[in-house]
Amino acid sequence: MIRNSAPTVAAAWRADDGAAVPLREATVAWALAAHAELSEIATGYGHFITVSALAERVQETSGVHTEAPTRTWMDAILRKVARRCHSAGEPPLTALCVRQNHTVGDTYKYVLELAGLPIPDDLELHAAYARWQCYQYHGADIPADRGIPPLTPKVASRRSGSATGQAETKPQQTRAAVCTQCYIQLPASGTCQYCV
Template sequence: MSFRDASVAWALAAHEALAETATGYGHFVTIEELAERVQEMSGVRTTAPTRTWMDAILRKVARRCHRAGEPPLTALCVRANHTATDSYKYVLELAALPIPDDLEVHAAYARWQCYATHGTDVPAGIPPLTPKVAARRAGTTAKVRAEAPVVTQSRMQLCEECFIQLPASGVCGFCHPQR
């Protein structure tokens, strides 16, 4: 089977697997776990290292989500250290958005949008970072968190293009900057 044919099968399986992942609040999957899962679901296997082909699959999924107006399911796929992948940066490129200063927080909001879209009950507040990222930041952000205002909204509105929380005006400053 050609790589092109295999990549189509894997991308379909990856979209399905990530959509299923989004049905559980706080769920995510590592690149290695997703690679194994898509090979199992599609019945198409490779001995090539995951790093040589999985980014292409995640980019296909990102394009599909972007074209369909879906939240970026690729935000649910993280590296082994639980950080956002380069494929998540591609989501921003597709939307013609700059890479934010804190990509992990941006990806957390995108995961939140995925959960809400796929029927998960999303609690009010700030979306959680992945466990390993949160653990690394725990020491440095404990003081900041104590000073941060409490969000009392029952549901935050997110920009449908970049998945950043919208201000009270409902107009995204990134996607629709004031002229």
């Protein structure tokens, strides 16, 4: 059946023939496409993608489209990807997907819930380490001189004060040591209480 009218907010359809696609089938197709897209992004060190850009790419890749606002369906897709990564023992690819302001936001907390880990004080730093793990896992060429994974540019800029021209007057802060397994900040003893 070819679509002759504009889709409703919750509708999904195939781009090639306009046939309606049940929402459950659409989310599976989008989640598979999102996993593939994020895996490809992870092959480039420092690469990441915004939620809206990923939403466009998964629709193009899967051939299943919707006019529903991205905010109404992408969280579910990212959760499916997070569950798949967790089940397969892969690093959390959803760390590569950020909001327009380059932060991972609340959606990333689901990765920690799946692993049974507490929410760290610095969620963005945790996500930076998770991105680094994704780059390693997917064979990105990681610079040898990178001892600490980079934050996304907008987050790094806000933290350094360079966006307001205060970088010279602000003292450099050192990052706390984190566990190499779960990326939670280590206590003074240097032993992770969650991974022992």
